[in-house]
Amino acid sequence: MPERVDERGPGQGEEEHERERRGLLRAFGLAEVYNPSMVPTLRPGDRLVVQYGAVVRPGDVVVLRHPFRQDLLIVKRAVERRDGGWWVLGDNPFVENDSREFGTVPDELVVARAWVRLRPPREVQRSLGGVLAWAVSAVRSVRADRSLSRRLRAR
Template sequence: MPERVHARGPGQGEDAEAGPGRGGPLRAFGLAEVYNPSMVPTLQPGDQLVVRYGAAVRPGDVVVLRHPFRQDLLIVKRVVGRRDGGWWVQGDNPFVENDSREFGVVPDELVIARAWVRVRPPRGIQRSVAGVLSWAVSAVRPVRAERSLSRRLRAR
């Protein structure tokens, strides 16, 4: 099953002409929804990502990119490192190989955005203030560069 991400914001659909950086500072941010398990355990299917378009990318970052063979398909991967011609990207789930192990290095122009915050949708109806607060504490997390993970992935 091919991986896909639904993104909303600059560089997507009708907003492609506007691009990041035009129309005010908020135009540099967008939303992406994760559909497949390639980033488990970091990201689950159904997670929402707040992404920043045009942000600098470095090893360990989680990014939204266009699939090199199907550029209408957006995918989420972790940047492992820089190679000749672009970025080497891999998913956090070792059982899913829809990443640079399959399609090679990703050119800079296919990297669309860097993930900034993950929001996990609530499971079921929250009926109390404590339930909502509990969900909020566990569901909203910054997506940070995992240095130890990027070293581990580079060593493979």
């Protein structure tokens, strides 16, 4: 979790400003995907740029603590607000390690919101065309307007 940064008031110096700037940078981090519960949007080995403490909206991909094993972080899509927290689902309909199994997830267990997926290269690229093709597909938004709409059309 990022450090808490105090709000700047009038008369604060450069030291406080620098501490605030560093706090904002710590609000972002990387997370790695290890299981197939979010396929096709995310695959094992993908990395996510996440923002800690961000506002979550329906359709966002989030990193959260598993309600039954809070030492385990999982990645799911926040589908809707319900009494008691968020209803979260994986994009892979064959994996049920989500709210269908453990119910709603309280807000305090939602750790971060994912912004961008970074897909590492599967092999060493030997040509400029291969590097360019990888670069185009490697960085992709995980926003719901893209991934969720594709998933809903397929059903």
